[in-house]
Amino acid sequence: MEVDKGKGEAEETRKVAEADRDTVTLKSSDGKLFEVSKEAAARLSTVLAGMIAGGSIDDNGTDLKQIGSEALENVVDYCNKHANSIPSAALISSSISFNTAPFKEPEEWERKFVDRLSHDALFDLVEAANFLGMERLLDVTCHKISEMMKGKSPDQIREVFNIKNDYTKEELEEIRQELAWAFYDD
């Protein structure tokens, strides 16, 4: 898979790198190197854009101590896939100017991208996207987590996400009574 291009080859490409090279090298918390298109990184991540503009990109690998290698691999993977899907995305956003759509749904490839992730990888990726200021990736991953909550009862949501119930029985009953319309199908 082409994702692997980010790994071993990074050392080699770095040697021939010029000042105007079109990729940046990112280093995960556990020391792995990943290479990503400079253009895509700058466009998709406000944090990386700031670093590139401010010249604080390290050719030996910019340290991202908060992001593990698995999450960073997914970030890079997302950037590459996004770069490849630009034509369709650009077409959609420029040719249709409806403002009836309340928000932009994830595209088919973005859906597939998050669907293949495990729970842990998904949550790690949300954090990474948040840290890197990647608005679109954050949108897509948060959307995926919210999809996992939709149509579930509070009990089921707690079970899926391992959340402790800190309500008393009476408090829960009060919510169910006051907002019975939301529990109509139960």
Place this chain on the structure above:
Amino acid sequence: MEGRKGAQLTPAPVAAAAVVKAVFGSEGLIREIILRLEFPTCLVRAAAVCKRWLRHASDPDFLRRFRERCPPRLLGFYFQDCPPAAAIRARLRGPGARHPHPPRWRQHRGRPIHRQGLPRRPFLVRNLNPAAGQHAVFSPLHPTRGVALLPPPPRPTFNRFFFYKADGGEDGVMALELEARRGQVQVVTLQYGVWAFRTRAAIQLPYQLSATGDILPPIHGKMYIQNVFGYILVLDLADASFSAIHLPDRVRTTNFRLSCGEDSGLSLIRAEGFLLTVWNYRTDNNGLQAWVLVADEICVHEASNSMEDVFVVGANDDAKFVLLGLARSGALVSMHLRSRIEKLHHERFNDLNLLFPFPFMMTWPPVFPALREENDQEE
């Protein structure tokens, strides 16, 4: 990589606590996630997960953002399939919580009793004992709250019930008797558990009334009756007088419905072919009360796609939502007028002209019970 992919097809049902905790522990991230729940029903269910989520869900700033992303939705609607009949069916649609499956319909027997203003909760009046004229008011959305019994009205012909705002701003109940052929209207209100006549004599109208016309619930002391051709009758409850409003010139058929809200005033939604036109009755540029055109040539795509005409069959009380019937297929379509978002419902009806559906909205914003904060300092 490839091996991992295969394993992800069935993700573990329980996520590792630490990872989830980090994301859900971040105030910003949990908000971003529940903001995308899309359905108010899902938001309320999420708020019932834990107290911290409830605090986010009930924050006014958050609710404003939620509303901006998610246009208001219909919670459901009632319909009566034949208004003058004694027993009227009303059905209520569940809120579609089991996304993405279509919501179930539940059937409640009773006649809708409309209540103006917030919160827009549907109520039904059921004739418990036709011989004794014993009616009961209940809310299908609050099945546990029980029913309120109404004393039998003075005559069984007082069979249209409404809520109205009494002088003190409290909810009052009134019943209306409409003698179509004689053109007489008589109103009684419930006071201290007894029905009291508002006026000694029935209000005599110079028109014969059609028995099937729509009557809007009273608002600011006025009731609008849509069953005289070419006019809308306005019944002033304060002095038991009536007046008439001419329909807009362009309204030449009965294919329209009225809607009246506390703030929005009287609106008229008319259909012609597959196009809708909306008027609002208000003070125009010349300082006169007149029909002001609000929106014209709104295309109902579900109808234009299948080359059908539409009937306006219902509107909610601030004219935000309209319910439309497709003439040939008998399908029901709801439309949010401002965004023009249409939704095709799955039900089919034989005679849409005799249908009086009443759409009702989700209560928004959701009013969460206040938490006792002293239990709540663990974090």
